[in-house]
Amino acid sequence: MEPLRKLRSRTVVLAKDHVDTDQIIPARFLKCTDKKGLGKALFSDWRYDEAGAPRPDFVLNRPEARGASILVAGDNFGCGSSREHAPWALVDAGFRAVLSTSIADIFKNNALKNGLLPVVVEPAAHARLLAAPGAELAIDLADLSLTLPGGGVAHFPLDAFARYCLMNGVDELGYILAEAEAISAFERARGER
Amino acid sequence: MEAEAASHRPRTLFEKVWDAHVVKPETPDAPAVLYVDLHLVHEVTSPQAFSLLAERGLRLRRPDRTLATMDHSTPTTPRGPGGAWVYGDAQAEAQVRRLSENCRSFGVELHPLGDAAQGIVHVIGPELGATQPGMTVVCGDSHTATHGAFGALAFGIGTSEVGYVLAAQCLLQRRPRTLRVNVDGRLPAGIGAKDLVLAIIAKLGVGGGTGHVAEYAGPAIRALGMEARMTVSNMSIEMGARAGMIAPDDTTFQYLSGRAKTPRGEAFEQAMASWRALPSDAGARFDREVSLDAAAVEPMITWGTNPAQAIPVTAAVPDPALAADAGTRASLESALRYMGFTPGERLLGHPVDVVFIGSCTNSRLPDLREAATVMKGRKVRLRTLVVPGSAAVKREAEAEGLDRIFRESGAEWREPGCSMCIAMNGDHLERGQYCVSTSNRNFEGRQGAGGRTLLASPATAAAAAVAGAVADPRRLEG
Ligand code: SF4
Numbered sequence: 001m002e003p004l005r006k007l008r009s010r011t012v013v014l015a016k017d018h019v020d021t022d023q024i025i026p027a028r029f030l031k032c033t034d035k036k037g038l039g040k041a042l043f044s045d046w047r048y049d050e051a052g053a054p055r056p057d058f059v060l061n062r063p064e065a066r067g068a069s070i071l072v073a074g075d076n077f078g079c080g081s082s083r084e085h086a087p088w089a090l091v092d093a094g095f096r097a098v099l100s101t102s103i104a105d106i107f108k109n110n111a112l113k114n115g116l117l118p119v120v121v122e123p124a125a126h127a128r129l130l131a132a133p134g135a136e137l138a139i140d141l142a143d144l145s146l147t148l149p150g151g152g153v154a155h156f157p158l159d160a161f162a163r164y165c166l167m168n169g170v171d172e173l174g175y176i177l178a179e180a181e182a183i184s185a186f187e188r189a190r191g192e193r
Numbered sequence: 194m195e196a197e198a199a200s201h202r203p204r205t206l207f208e209k210v211w212d213a214h215v216v217k218p219e220t221p222d223a224p225a226v227l228y229v230d231l232h233l234v235h236e237v238t239s240p241q242a243f244s245l246l247a248e249r250g251l252r253l254r255r256p257d258r259t260l261a262t263m264d265h266s267t268p269t270t271p272r273g274p275g276g277a278w279v280y281g282d283a284q285a286e287a288q289v290r291r292l293s294e295n296c297r298s299f300g301v302e303l304h305p306l307g308d309a310a311q312g313i314v315h316v317i318g319p320e321l322g323a324t325q326p327g328m329t330v331v332c333g334d335s336h337t338a339t340h341g342a343f344g345a346l347a348f349g350i351g352t353s354e355v356g357y358v359l360a361a362q363c364l365l366q367r368r369p370r371t372l373r374v375n376v377d378g379r380l381p382a383g384i385g386a387k388d389l390v391l392a393i394i395a396k397l398g399v400g401g402g403t404g405h406v407a408e409y410a411g412p413a414i415r416a417l418g419m420e421a422r423m424t425v426s427n428m429s430i431e432m433g434a435r436a437g438m439i440a441p442d443d444t445t446f447q448y449l450s451g452r453a454k455t456p457r458g459e460a461f462e463q464a465m466a467s468w469r470a471l472p473s474d475a476g477a478r479f480d481r482e483v484s485l486d487a488a489a490v491e492p493m494i495t496w497g498t499n500p501a502q503a504i505p506v507t508a509a510v511p512d513p514a515l516a517a518d519a520g521t522r523a524s525l526e527s528a529l530r531y532m533g534f535t536p537g538e539r540l541l542g543h544p545v546d547v548v549f550i551g552s553c554t555n556s557r558l559p560d561l562r563e564a565a566t567v568m569k570g571r572k573v574r575l576r577t578l579v580v581p582g583s584a585a586v587k588r589e590a591e592a593e594g595l596d597r598i599f600r601e602s603g604a605e606w607r608e609p610g611c612s613m614c615i616a617m618n619g620d621h622l623e624r625g626q627y628c629v630s631t632s633n634r635n636f637e638g639r640q641g642a643g644g645r646t647l648l649a650s651p652a653t654a655a656a657a658a659v660a661g662a663v664a665d666p667r668r669l670e671g
Binding site: 179180 | 222285520523524615
């Protein structure tokens with residue numbers, strides 16, 4: 001995983017509450033056995049019409065969206081299915097952060113494992129972000145801050161361990177495997193092995 | 194001193210299970226290392242996890258704690274000529290084959306297509322007695338919450354975490370908050386667990402349980418059989434709760450006794466004694482509590498595009514003009530537009546195109562009996578799929594003649610699997626079609642691109658099948 005310390009990008013605003021992972025990537029794209037290339041299917045049913053042509057009015061299809069790596073979303077983003085294909089698709093499409101007033105638990109966990117930063121902000125800051133699509137934001141993990149459109153800075157919470165892993169590009173598997181002795185001791189204490 | 198104080202502090206069911214699985218406690222700097230007792234695996238969320246192990250040259254740590262089946266991408270139509278399964282497409286077949294290969298090379302117990310114990314992962318775990326009280330159970334699937342009905346701490350994980358559990362049998366977890374849902378009174382006759390859980394989700398909202406592990410308690414929950422309890426726990430994630438637990442009791446023990454993977458004889462007695470200590474202690478504190486009166490629950494149906502958008506089947510869909518704030522108004526408007534309903538419209542009598550009876554929420558024997566009671570001696574007026582949750586459910590249903598009732602009514606009696614709950618295997622809605630479904634998600638396109646889902650109980654779904662329209666199962670004609 002590539003370390004993520006600072007991020008500077010324009011935003012794309014998807015002002016819809018309760019965007020579930022079935023919308024982020026519909027189930028018919030989950031038949032893959034690989035992680036790569038899922039960006040094409042991101043928000044597929046909103047992005048493309050029935051004939052597969054891009055819908056010009058969908059935010060991700062607008063010219064301004066090109067190159068943006070921060071998605072500002074509505075409340076309860078990523079609810080529903082646990083499919084990690086959702087963050088895989090977002091990352092493959094170039095996103096590095098998702099901002100909302102709340103983010104569903106499993107999606108948040110999955111995002112962190114893929115270098116996608118979940119940012120939860122207060123409703124007032126969120127309202128300013130929603131009102132300024134395409135704003136240029138700077139996010140800094142060192143002090144967990146983000147600049148707001150029109151000036152000012154907001155802070156966001158992030159678990160200390162998650163922050164450490166993101167900033168140093170550490171993947172959790174290595175950390176867990178390093179606990180092998182404690183895991184064996186736990187199994188022995190339960191009378192196994 | 195401190196340890197002693199802790200041991201006398203009243204604890205919740207969740208805390209007892211959590212505490213017993215902490216390999217390394219959490220600190221402000223690091224989450225807890227939590228041990229996993231049972232890891233369930235299916236074809237959709239595991240291939241990349243097995244690849245991770247292969248890439249890093251890692252072994253499967255505990256084959257004896259890992260159990261796999263195939264359910265999502267598998268056909269539910271009968272085998273073709275020569276006994277071959279007919280897949281929806283080549284990709285689905287390749288994914289299923291990949292699971293077989295991975296299970297062979299890593300030594301995982303697999304119940305493949307055609308196996309006597311194959312079925313939806315959340316149906317077969319309990320059926321085999323693999324799911325037991327006090328366990329930690331995970332699966333790369335958000336409906337893993339189902340297993341919480343046994344007093345297990347069961348939750349869905351992503352594919353990266355599937356890889357961690359395969360390699361280390363552990364996860365890194367922050368301790369979630371607790372939420373108790375007290376259901377007082379008794380459910381009226383003809384009202385089931387699906388109606389109850391839809392009412393609970395409607396009350397709490399689609400994100401109302403985020404960050405929490407739920408415990409369902411109260412006399413109405415105690416009165417439910419195990420299958421009905423699983424229906425309730427199953428949908429915990431639809432209000433954002435990762436897990437939904439129910440204290441084990443005699444109903445639980447009776448269900449488990451004699452199953453393939455539960456202990457036998459003396460060992461079962463011992464297990465039962467420890468399971469009896471699991472229920473939340475009197476005075477245990479929950480971070481949040483909500484209460485609901487079971488007697489007021491009616492047959493429920495969803496009208497919108499998330500499971501919290503549920504109303505009594507006799508009620509009218511909401512009018513966005515009356516919404517409290519702009520955000521809610523926008524959500525209601527967008528859901529009504531997608532569903533093609535007008536504000537304030539009543540759903541009773543609204544035409545339906547397809548009925549789907551199945552999924553890990555409602556595909557067990559009592560669910561099928563509930564549907565059969567409605568369909569017996571009546572003809573369905575629209576395409577109706579009845580998909581048993583497992584090969585075992587299918588056998589039992591056939592032994593008591595339920596398949597005949599379904600077939601005689603004109604419904605399709607299928608092979609076990611997820612089928613039209615997720616529409617990955619070729620069973621799907623056409624654009625614009627309405628489906629009354631016993632599954633758990635009515636998200637846009639969940640049952641096929643452009644399809645429109647109304648979630649309901651098996652009785653309400655069966656009533657729609659025979660009426661050809663949304664109907665109240667308590668007031669069916671003919
Ligand atoms: S039946 Fe539906 S919800 Fe249940 S495991 Fe299968 S796809 Fe998921």
